[in-house]
Amino acid sequence: MEILKVSSKSNPNSVAGALAGVLREKGNAEIQAIGAGALNQAIKSIAIARGFVAPSGLDLVCVPAFTDILIGDEEKTAIKFIVETK
């Protein structure tokens, strides 16, 4: 599954565009975010992407889950979203 990494500085519109592209091509995608700011942008991206794919008859749902990511030598808990079309 293609992984999109979102930071607190990511532009939700740009992420939404990328997400819509991946979803149209592959039907699902994973978004990773670490921290409240990044999560905020990730959620906005998903809400915006719904509007991008809706005209093609696609409806997006997401499943949030915890995941551990190794950054350098440090293990951090990130949130991942599995985004799927239904």
Added chain:
Amino acid sequence: MEILKVSSKSNPNSVAGALAGVLREKGNAEIQAIGAGALNQAIKSIAIARGFVAPSGLDLVCVPAFTDILIGDEEKTAIKFIVETK
């Protein structure tokens, strides 16, 4: 649909418990959050609630969307999550 309002000070475990209860009873719920901190707690709650309902064979998906909320005289943009079992 029952609406659960989550703040940045909400305990994700408590919200998850309430969410699981509503989902078992009614099959769906709405979570509202304003701001990155509140959103963070809301997402954690949904991830935790998945674990609460999974043993009953329920799988949770959520749909994020923007919504306008009137607080006093001020209109604020909140994020709402429609949480459904599938």
